Structure formats: C-alpha cells, structure tokens
Amino acid sequence: MKLSTRVSTLTPSSTLAITAKAKELKEQGHDVIGLGAGEPDFNTPQYIIDAAVRSMEEGHTKYTPSAGLPALKQAIIGKFKQDQGITYQPAEVFVGTGAKHVLYTLFQALLDEGDEVIIPIPYWVSYPEQVKLADGTPVYVEGLESNEFKVTPEQLEATITEKTKAFILNSPSNPTGTLYTMEELEALGNVCLKHDVLIISDEIYEKLVYGGVQHVSVAEISPDLKEQTIIVNGVSKSHSMTGWRIGYAAGNVKLINAMTNLASHSTSNPTTNAQYGTIAAYTEDDGSVEIMRAAFEERLNKIYEQLINIPGVSCVKPKGAFYLFPNVKEAAVMNGFDNVDDWVTALLEEEKVALVPGSGFGAPDNVRLSYATSLDLLEAAIERIERFVRNKTK
Known part of the structure; x- marks a missing residue:
C-alpha cells in the first residue's frame, strides 16, 4: 500500500523513540532512569x-x-x-x-x-x-x-x-x-x-x-x-x-x-x-498548582549545579518549564563520539540513563533532560552521567 506523501515525509518524534528504547531495556530487567518525560510526575489534583x-x-x-x-x-x-x-x-x-x-x-x-x-x-x-x-x-x-x-x-x-x-x-x-x-x-x-x-x-x-x-x-x-x-x-x-x-x-x-x-x-x-x-x-483552587511548581523549582536548583560540574557539560539555567537543555558536545568529543546522538545512545546502553537528543529540536549539540521525576532519581541519573563521562574520557 502506498501511503500519502504528507505522512511519508514526517520526521519521527525523537522523544517517543528514546522513550521506546528505554521501555525495551526496562522490560529486559535493566534499571533504567528515563529523563525524557514531557509530563509532570504528579497525579491530577483530586x-x-x-x-x-x-x-x-x-x-x-x-x-x-x-x-x-x-x-x-x-x-x-x-x-x-x-x-x-x-x-x-x-x-x-x-x-x-x-x-x-x-x-x-x-x-x-x-x-x-x-x-x-x-x-x-x-x-x-x-x-x-x-x-x-x-x-x-x-x-x-x-x-x-x-x-x-x-x-x-x-x-x-x-x-x-x-x-x-x-x-x-x-x-x-x-x-x-x-x-x-x-x-x-x-x-x-x-x-x-x-x-x-x-x-x-x-x-x-x-x-x-x-x-x-x-x-x-x-x-x-x-x-x-x-x-x-x-x-x-x-x-x-x-x-x-x-x-x-x-x-x-x-x-x-x-x-x-x-x-x-x-x-x-x-x-x-x-x-x-x-x-x-x-x-x-x-x-477552584486547592493549592496543587503551586505545590507542583515549587517542587519543580526545588529539583531544578538542586540538580543544576551538579550537572554543570560534569566535565564537558554547559547549561543555560532555565527560568521555566521542567527541562534542562545542556550542551554536551564537548563531553561527547572527550568520550570519543562523532556526534551527540551516538553519545546519548551509548549513555542509555551503558549507564541506563535516557535523555532526548537535541537534534530532534534542531540543536544537535544539546540534550533535553526532564526533571519531571523524583529528586532521588534525578540525582542518581546525574551521578551516572558524570561516571559515564569521566570513565570514557580519553
């Protein structure tokens, strides 16, 4: 069956692709930390x-x-x-x-x-x-x-x-x-x-x-x-x-x-x-919106300093949403990779941390890291990323 031109030319979502790969590894029994989520980790207010x-x-x-x-x-x-x-x-x-x-x-x-x-x-x-x-x-x-x-x-x-x-x-x-x-x-x-x-x-x-x-x-x-x-x-x-x-x-x-x-x-x-x-x-308002916002801000402030201390990683501190968008090009080069996409794939395979490549957002030197997950998981993920960068640096 021949599909329409309009759907044949679509670019697959990089967010969904990395999420699918992370899910596959989880189903195989691996301890994967997924930081690709584009949604809050809280339940809808009661x-x-x-x-x-x-x-x-x-x-x-x-x-x-x-x-x-x-x-x-x-x-x-x-x-x-x-x-x-x-x-x-x-x-x-x-x-x-x-x-x-x-x-x-x-x-x-x-x-x-x-x-x-x-x-x-x-x-x-x-x-x-x-x-x-x-x-x-x-x-x-x-x-x-x-x-x-x-x-x-x-x-x-x-x-x-x-x-x-x-x-x-x-x-x-x-x-x-x-x-x-x-x-x-x-x-x-x-x-x-x-x-x-x-x-x-x-x-x-x-x-x-x-x-x-x-x-x-x-x-x-x-x-x-x-x-x-x-x-x-x-x-x-x-x-x-x-x-x-x-x-x-x-x-x-x-x-x-x-x-x-x-x-x-x-x-x-x-x-x-x-x-x-x-x-x-x-x-109506039970204060849930502010509680969630404050939680995101706390996470941002705690993990941002840890992230920018990783060799080869720089990051503009965001003022909104729940994403960090660090530039990891230098880290990828230090680790022997030709591009950030390959670095992201290796990070997922070796350290079981799922990030979204910035190439899907038009910025191939960056990655998107969502902090819409627990602080414990975020801190563990940053530790794994740092270990990956330091261990593979030539």
Missing part, C-alpha cells in the same frame, strides 16, 4: 478528578459544542482576565483535544501551500511537522545559546518574507525553559505588527516559572499586539492533566470560527468529562 466523576454521575456523557462547553469557555475567559488582564468573548475561544490538537487545527485553518511559518531553534518537535502537514513551509531562525536561546528582533525581521504568515513564540520554551521578558516580547511583537505576521503564542508552560520571575503574554502588552496574537494554552502541564487532552486557543474570531468548523468534522468535540474537570481546574 478536586479535578472529583469534578469529572461527578459530571458523569450527573449524566454529562454526551456530545458538547465542537469548540467546547459554554461554561468552560467562560472559565477560560476568567483565567485570561485574572492572569493576563485581557478580555475575550466566547466566540474568540476554541477548546480542542489537547494543545497539540489545537495547534494542528490552527495550522490547518491558517495555511495554504507555500505559506511560511517562522520557527525559532531550538523548537518543540511537532511545530515543523504540523506546519508541513498543512502544506506550509517551516522557516527557522536560531536562538543562540549565548543569548539564552532567544531570538532577537533583528533576526526575526531578517527572516520575514512576503510569504511569511506566522511566527511561533513559545515562552517558557520546550526544550530550553527560556522565558522572554516583556521588553523582549514587545520588540518581537512590533516586528510582527510592522509586517502583519500572526503571532502564535504557545503558553502551555506559563504556570511553571522560577526564580521569582513572572510570565508575560505578548497579548497583554497592548491592544494591537492582542489583535495580532492567537494564544494557545491548556491544562496538561499546569494541572498535570496530560492524559485528559484539553487545550484551547484565544484570538481572532474568523480564525477561531474556522478552527471550530474544522474540529466539527474531525473530533466532534473535546471529551465531555475532561471539559468538566477543566472547569473545576480554572474555577
């Missing part, structure tokens, strides 16, 4: 689970509107008002089956063949693939490690062409944990305003910020930037609800309506009981 169960017991087990329950849209609107001080109307909100599905639907509704989307490097692995699936063209601009992986306004402007349709802004970032300041966002936003480029602001990690810094949405800076931006967010990371698959977008009515129409022919609607759980997530 009050959210209770709300979902209660909704089913009350008979809320049928279809809902394609773009989400009216009550959920109101809860999301309330969240935007409280956290960002910005106001949306229900017609400006689309709820989908996870933020990944929201982004997919957005690109399908926005792009035609040849339309360009500017994607900063390092990038989340699915951005380029989703753009290509919508017949768009990914165009990359490199955020330099010396600038905390951030893209400058000058770089952005130099990358824009007459075909540029959108610019993806992910802050805090997966995989780097980079967090843009208000001033940096405003400067990038003004470039997009000048050239009428849509800003796709992926804010899925907004609640996970550290060091006393605050997350800022580009849409809250000015009315003009709000109009130029579509925000994508969800409850997967903030409320440890990855399996519930609830994400949402807020922005231009015409675009939101197109996404709604498309979803009506693909998913019908987001899962009903998950929507009721999300209403509780945004209208």
Whole structure:
C-alpha cells in the first residue's frame, strides 16, 4: 500500500523513540532512569478528578459544542482576565483535544501551500511537522545559546518574507525553559505588527516559572499586539492533566470560527468529562498548582549545579518549564563520539540513563533532560552521567 506523501515525509518524534528504547531495556530487567518525560510526575489534583466523576454521575456523557462547553469557555475567559488582564468573548475561544490538537487545527485553518511559518531553534518537535502537514513551509531562525536561546528582533525581521504568515513564540520554551521578558516580547511583537505576521503564542508552560520571575503574554502588552496574537494554552502541564487532552486557543474570531468548523468534522468535540474537570481546574483552587511548581523549582536548583560540574557539560539555567537543555558536545568529543546522538545512545546502553537528543529540536549539540521525576532519581541519573563521562574520557 502506498501511503500519502504528507505522512511519508514526517520526521519521527525523537522523544517517543528514546522513550521506546528505554521501555525495551526496562522490560529486559535493566534499571533504567528515563529523563525524557514531557509530563509532570504528579497525579491530577483530586478536586479535578472529583469534578469529572461527578459530571458523569450527573449524566454529562454526551456530545458538547465542537469548540467546547459554554461554561468552560467562560472559565477560560476568567483565567485570561485574572492572569493576563485581557478580555475575550466566547466566540474568540476554541477548546480542542489537547494543545497539540489545537495547534494542528490552527495550522490547518491558517495555511495554504507555500505559506511560511517562522520557527525559532531550538523548537518543540511537532511545530515543523504540523506546519508541513498543512502544506506550509517551516522557516527557522536560531536562538543562540549565548543569548539564552532567544531570538532577537533583528533576526526575526531578517527572516520575514512576503510569504511569511506566522511566527511561533513559545515562552517558557520546550526544550530550553527560556522565558522572554516583556521588553523582549514587545520588540518581537512590533516586528510582527510592522509586517502583519500572526503571532502564535504557545503558553502551555506559563504556570511553571522560577526564580521569582513572572510570565508575560505578548497579548497583554497592548491592544494591537492582542489583535495580532492567537494564544494557545491548556491544562496538561499546569494541572498535570496530560492524559485528559484539553487545550484551547484565544484570538481572532474568523480564525477561531474556522478552527471550530474544522474540529466539527474531525473530533466532534473535546471529551465531555475532561471539559468538566477543566472547569473545576480554572474555577477552584486547592493549592496543587503551586505545590507542583515549587517542587519543580526545588529539583531544578538542586540538580543544576551538579550537572554543570560534569566535565564537558554547559547549561543555560532555565527560568521555566521542567527541562534542562545542556550542551554536551564537548563531553561527547572527550568520550570519543562523532556526534551527540551516538553519545546519548551509548549513555542509555551503558549507564541506563535516557535523555532526548537535541537534534530532534534542531540543536544537535544539546540534550533535553526532564526533571519531571523524583529528586532521588534525578540525582542518581546525574551521578551516572558524570561516571559515564569521566570513565570514557580519553
């Protein structure tokens, strides 16, 4: 059977590949520490689970509107008002089956063949693939490690062409944990305003910020930037609800309506009981979100110093998300490897530590290390990595 061109050209997810290899080794009885996870290691808060169960017991087990329950849209609107001080109307909100599905639907509704989307490097692995699936063209601009992986306004402007349709802004970032300041966002936003480029602001990690810094949405800076931006967010990371698959977008009515129409022919609607759980997530609060955030910050602060003391390893300390993105090129060379991918494979085979190669994020000198696991396992993993580097150094 001949498959479609669109799926034949997809790049497999490096995150899933390393996870599968780690799982295989575990099934063989090996003591594997997997640091590839892109999800919190906490269970969903009980009050959210209770709300979902209660909704089913009350008979809320049928279809809902394609773009989400009216009550959920109101809860999301309330969240935007409280956290960002910005106001949306229900017609400006689309709820989908996870933020990944929201982004997919957005690109399908926005792009035609040849339309360009500017994607900063390092990038989340699915951005380029989703753009290509919508017949768009990914165009990359490199955020330099010396600038905390951030893209400058000058770089952005130099990358824009007459075909540029959108610019993806992910802050805090997966995989780097980079967090843009208000001033940096405003400067990038003004470039997009000048050239009428849509800003796709992926804010899925907004609640996970550290060091006393605050997350800022580009849409809250000015009315003009709000109009130029579509925000994508969800409850997967903030409320440890990855399996519930609830994400949402807020922005231009015409675009939101197109996404709604498309979803009506693909998913019908987001899962009903998950929507009721999300209403509780945004209208109730038992302190769980802050407890999880504080735990991630504690882990970050404890393992960061240990990591950068490993020979040949350097790392920009992240200000958000739950990933470290160290540069290990020097360590790989010291250990006799031609590239970081081979170094990662050897580390998994010899020391049973699973990291995600940075090549999947457009940064082949780096690796992604998730600290969404227990501190004991993290410290053990760092010890194994250091042993591996020191033992193999020539």
